[in-house]
Amino acid sequence: MSYLLIEALSKRFGRFTALDRVDLSIERGEFVVFLGPSGCGKTTLLRAIAGLDRQDSGRIVQDGDDISQWPVAARDFGIVFQSYALFPNLSVADNIAYGLDNRRFDRSARARRVEELLQLVGLPGIQGKYPAQLSGGQQQRVALARALATAPGLLLLDEPLSALDALERVRLRGEIRALQDKLGVTTVMVTHDQEEALAVADRIVVMSHGRIEQVGTPREVYRAPATPFVADFIGRVNVLDGAVHERGRVQVGPHVLDCEQARDLSPGAAVRLYLRPEDITLLGVTDSAPNSFYAHVRKVEFLGAHVAVVMKPDRMEGVELTAQFSQNYLNGTELPPGAIVRVGVDRRHLRVIAGEG
Amino acid sequence: MAANHAARWRMPALAELDGRLAQWLLVLVCAALSLFLLAPLAAMLVLAVQDREGNFAGLAQFAAYLEMPGLAESVWNSLWVSATVTLITVPAAFAFAYALQRSCMPGRSLLRLAGLSPLLGPSLVAAIAFIQWFGNQGALKVLMGGVSIYGAPGIILSASYATFPHALMILTAALANADGRLYEAADALGASRWRRFLTVTLPGAKYGLISAAMVVFSYTISDFGIPKVIGGNFRMLAVDIYQQVIGQQNFNRGAVVGLILLLPALFAFIVDWRMQRRAQAALTARAVPYVARPARLRDGLGLFYCTVVAGLLLAVLGMAVYTSFVTFWPYNLAPTLRHYVFGLDEAGVISAYYNSLRMAAATALLGTAFIFFTAWLLEKTRGADVLRPFLRLMAALPMGVPGLVLGLGYVIFFNAPDNPLGGLYQTMAIMVVANVVHYYSSCHLTAVTALKAIDREFEAVSASLKVSGFLTLWRVTLPVCLPAVLEIGRYLFVNAMTTVSALVFIYASHTLPAAVSILHLDEAGEIGPAAAMATLIVATSTLVCLLYAVFSHLLLRRTQAWRQARP
Numbered sequence: 001m002s003y004l005l006i007e008a009l010s011k012r013f014g015r016f017t018a019l020d021r022v023d024l025s026i027e028r029g030e031f032v033v034f035l036g037p038s039g040c041g042k043t044t045l046l047r048a049i050a051g052l053d054r055q056d057s058g059r060i061v062q063d064g065d066d067i068s069q070w071p072v073a074a075r076d077f078g079i080v081f082q083s084y085a086l087f088p089n090l091s092v093a094d095n096i097a098y099g100l101d102n103r104r105f106d107r108s109a110r111a112r113r114v115e116e117l118l119q120l121v122g123l124p125g126i127q128g129k130y131p132a133q134l135s136g137g138q139q140q141r142v143a144l145a146r147a148l149a150t151a152p153g154l155l156l157l158d159e160p161l162s163a164l165d166a167l168e169r170v171r172l173r174g175e176i177r178a179l180q181d182k183l184g185v186t187t188v189m190v191t192h193d194q195e196e197a198l199a200v201a202d203r204i205v206v207m208s209h210g211r212i213e214q215v216g217t218p219r220e221v222y223r224a225p226a227t228p229f230v231a232d233f234i235g236r237v238n239v240l241d242g243a244v245h246e247r248g249r250v251q252v253g254p255h256v257l258d259c260e261q262a263r264d265l266s267p268g269a270a271v272r273l274y275l276r277p278e279d280i281t282l283l284g285v286t287d288s289a290p291n292s293f294y295a296h297v298r299k300v301e302f303l304g305a306h307v308a309v310v311m312k313p314d315r316m317e318g319v320e321l322t323a324q325f326s327q328n329y330l331n332g333t334e335l336p337p338g339a340i341v342r343v344g345v346d347r348r349h350l351r352v353i354a355g356e357g
Numbered sequence: 358m359a360a361n362h363a364a365r366w367r368m369p370a371l372a373e374l375d376g377r378l379a380q381w382l383l384v385l386v387c388a389a390l391s392l393f394l395l396a397p398l399a400a401m402l403v404l405a406v407q408d409r410e411g412n413f414a415g416l417a418q419f420a421a422y423l424e425m426p427g428l429a430e431s432v433w434n435s436l437w438v439s440a441t442v443t444l445i446t447v448p449a450a451f452a453f454a455y456a457l458q459r460s461c462m463p464g465r466s467l468l469r470l471a472g473l474s475p476l477l478g479p480s481l482v483a484a485i486a487f488i489q490w491f492g493n494q495g496a497l498k499v500l501m502g503g504v505s506i507y508g509a510p511g512i513i514l515s516a517s518y519a520t521f522p523h524a525l526m527i528l529t530a531a532l533a534n535a536d537g538r539l540y541e542a543a544d545a546l547g548a549s550r551w552r553r554f555l556t557v558t559l560p561g562a563k564y565g566l567i568s569a570a571m572v573v574f575s576y577t578i579s580d581f582g583i584p585k586v587i588g589g590n591f592r593m594l595a596v597d598i599y600q601q602v603i604g605q606q607n608f609n610r611g612a613v614v615g616l617i618l619l620l621p622a623l624f625a626f627i628v629d630w631r632m633q634r635r636a637q638a639a640l641t642a643r644a645v646p647y648v649a650r651p652a653r654l655r656d657g658l659g660l661f662y663c664t665v666v667a668g669l670l671l672a673v674l675g676m677a678v679y680t681s682f683v684t685f686w687p688y689n690l691a692p693t694l695r696h697y698v699f700g701l702d703e704a705g706v707i708s709a710y711y712n713s714l715r716m717a718a719a720t721a722l723l724g725t726a727f728i729f730f731t732a733w734l735l736e737k738t739r740g741a742d743v744l745r746p747f748l749r750l751m752a753a754l755p756m757g758v759p760g761l762v763l764g765l766g767y768v769i770f771f772n773a774p775d776n777p778l779g780g781l782y783q784t785m786a787i788m789v790v791a792n793v794v795h796y797y798s799s800c801h802l803t804a805v806t807a808l809k810a811i812d813r814e815f816e817a818v819s820a821s822l823k824v825s826g827f828l829t830l831w832r833v834t835l836p837v838c839l840p841a842v843l844e845i846g847r848y849l850f851v852n853a854m855t856t857v858s859a860l861v862f863i864y865a866s867h868t869l870p871a872a873v874s875i876l877h878l879d880e881a882g883e884i885g886p887a888a889a890m891a892t893l894i895v896a897t898s899t900l901v902c903l904l905y906a907v908f909s910h911l912l913l914r915r916t917q918a919w920r921q922a923r924p
Contacts, residue, residue: 050817050821051820052817071373071375071376071820072817072820072821073375073376073820073821073823073824073825074373075821077821078821078822079817079818079821081812081814081817081818083812083814085812085814085815085817085818087815087832087833088837088919088920089833089836089837089916089919090832090833090919098818098819098822098824099821099822099823099824101824102823102824102825102828130918130919131919132918132919132920133918133919146818146822147821149822150822150823152821
């Protein structure tokens, strides 16, 4: 049985639908990330699980209890907010022990627990400091320690990293994931940063307009997006419109491309193909492998370890493709604008999204 | 595992209780505000449409009142005097505030204190001082060129003095919230100083100007002490109420005048309230504060103007203080403590000073606790959502109810023979309540602003840690908001010490407050003791303000470790 079960959860704010009959099931010990653009309902869903924004209808079951109508204080979770919400007038130790004080911890047990938690988040010995004396990343860790102090069954993280600078963000997300692995606490994190979601999640819940677009492992949502929204929101994607030529072959402009996923589609049907920039390969100019065509280089964007190349495929009106090549892969090859290149596409990488077309 | 399960079983019940308690307390504070704000006003409304025997009389009382000779004169006098005071005070205070906020003249903090000094005493101080300066034996009577100070001139001067700090506070706040980027843009576009003033400064302070005008107008039209002392035979609506109720014991007629007086004040309140709502949207979070740069001419002019105004304000206060220390102005200027030692004692009003001290202390303590707790319930608890808009309105409404009208409502409501709360009438308690209600709105605003400024997830975090919201209020919210709490306490104390209008109907001989006793002393021609009492009040208020300043300074220093920004 799943640890957290959400059934047909709906929530409206006035005329705005924040959650539209959302169903979701989360296993014990899982690290799940809610991902989506702002206003997609991810934070509302998290706050509904915490009981902070009560749903209009639907059910939430946690560890066998129907908690749908339980007040916040009755639910079993720890939470870290974007603002950390550390109590400014209390020392780090008092902040962390805030939830322990009413649980009859004696002084030495309390001190031991605080020390243990600070050890856990990698900040030993800062018990006496006040939040204002800490850096953003340190505050974030203290907030995490406070949320974990009471050993909750569920850890909720509401955009916990978005107030930090880029380097700190990358380091902390790794630490959070490591901590979660160590403690095994079921964790739900909300973020709008797809890279962050891909890096830490066991499963990603992609949301848009109050609905769940797809639930899957990072690999699944990236390699096999279930909807055009997911394909577009996670990573970059090229779109090619065409028509099924025969089983497993799609006509795009003058070219006929092999496409594994088009095998079950009937000839003549219009299809839209999705192609990741990194799935475009560079061939020798005279190479006439299947699924290859000529293209003119329009623009080259230098991205450090990669280059993004915007190109116009031969004889395809109004179509532009963006390819991404690592510097390693190019190995010094120059791609000046105007150059003609031959590019290929693996037939497994041309994706058709079910239900479209 | 079994224990864990039991804990989980008990938890919803406990957590439920915490939330329920907050909701019941919310109901309770709504009931209290209804009882002590709405009910008295409603009672006044009812009385206004009854005859003296208590039968329904429709608008007969209004008709009878409107036919009274001299009424048109009262209304007209009240209107034009208030308008004149507004036209004098608001520009004067604007220039003062502008110099304080937008120039680099030296001595700004001292000048600001001088500008706010009229708040330290009752409005009567001005009336007494102007009589001493320009009255029949006035030091500067020649300047009046034969015009008597008693009447409109005295009222206008005194009311301008008394309203100046109120306008100044609003306008300094309005000018403080300027977006420096707009000024940079204007400079970059090559706008002249004058054009920049017209296109950036004035529009930015527009809401503040309107708000200040409203406050000054409704203060003047409903103030009672000033026309009573310096008005001579000049008729105004506020004095009319007093005469109807105290002089002729005609409560029905008094209620009618009270309602008429409530109208302009309520109108001003509604206009101001709507303005405030719009003003909030005007300033974006990304605004960069404007910082003035030195400019010789502007700073020099500002310093000159502010020094003159501050000098005039201090001269008014100083005259009242001086009067209290000379034997008999202007004939015998020998210094004496006679007015303090014997004058107050002979008139039997020395107890009034202690009454006021007790009342002000109780108002500050109980009022601050009630107002802050109510604001906390409103901002930081959940549930009972139907009550919240009502409570917000109740908190804002006292701003639109003149003290005199509120006091009248209290007499009518609590003095009614069948009111079970009648026992409150003529007690110290009812005066404390009247003060808290009268000054509720700005205290509430201070509390709400402080509460909104702290992280809004504190309650969510403490609930997730299974800590009661009330405990978090005590351990976190209150300590963090302590500067605002102290500020509310100081404000309530000083106002309770100085107010006349709300209390003049509800005091009893054994609860006579100091500020009202000035009125009696003045009526008895005891101008020396009257000035002495006024001076005592001013000295007390000053002392409390000093204590407040010292205490909040120490507090900020002690809590600096956590209040400072980043290391």
